[in-house]
């Protein structure tokens with residue numbers, strides 16, 4: 554499919570739009586890469602991108618690239634926040650949320666609260682490719698995965714078991730019953746893997762996967778499998794992926810917001826900032842980040858709540874892997 558390369562609006566228009574959001578008036582971007590490319594969030598981004606890159610370099614599809622990238626993280630044995638072996642719920646079980654979009658058809662597939670199957674993004678792809686549905690959840694998602702040929706296996710390992718036993722020994726209630734985070738977000742961490750790729754044919758794919766939130770109430774589904782919340786994309790604009798407190802963020806569809814601002818010509822960084830500002834303007838104190846990239850290769854990100862600049866993403870194209878730390882003053886460097 555031929556993609557349209559949208560022009561960006563002029564500086565005056567950007568200044569007017571930025572002024573309307575209360576953001577600084579001058580556009581600021583983290584950079585731009587030529588396609589094909591793949592962008593992936595967090596510390597596992599460089600490794601995930603390297604796994605996906607041969608697909609793109611060989612002329613393969615962005616869909617395969619994103620699945621490779623996210624599978625890489627889902628299957629890392631020491632990764633606590635994505636895939637098996639991490640983030641137990643209130644009763645000690647690890648469950649997974651994931652979604653994937655294929656740009657040319659705007660077809661989506663997702664799973665929520667998937668149990669006992671490791672490669673959630675691949676199950677999400679099956680939902681997209683094999684059914685008319687967009688989201689399948691819980692034990693029924695497990696049954697669907699088995700029907701599609703996936704192995705059913707425990708998602709608990711020694712690490713997640715130990716984390717749950719330590720927490721359960723305290724005898725406290727899950728913090729999901731605490732008041733909404735208006736004074737402070739006490740959640741320990743959220744490291745959702747989100748990947749966005751554009752292949753040599755100009756086709757976009759966006760996906761994300763997570764095991765959610767520690768000691769969550771069983772059955773909880775976060776932002777990750779919800780289109781426009783954890784991830785969003787438009788074949789003619791680009792994509793955005795989110796990480797952070799999904800219980801808060803999904804109420805604002807921040808990746809949809811980001812992509813729609815990009816559609817109007819706003820650079821990705823400003824668009825991501827505006828989407829997060831929509832949430833903080835309503836009084837929420839939370840940790841959250843958004844990384845975005847246009848089909849023209851302009852990328853940027855924004856974050857709130859990680860004042861140490863801990864949120865990062867990486868962009869891989871034929872020139873290598875570039876790591877971008879998203880802080881109040883974003884810094885990018887080869888890495």
Ligand code: GLY
Pocket residue numbers: 650743745763764765766774775776777795796797798799800
């Ligand atoms: N952003 C991951 C989650 O809250 O589930």
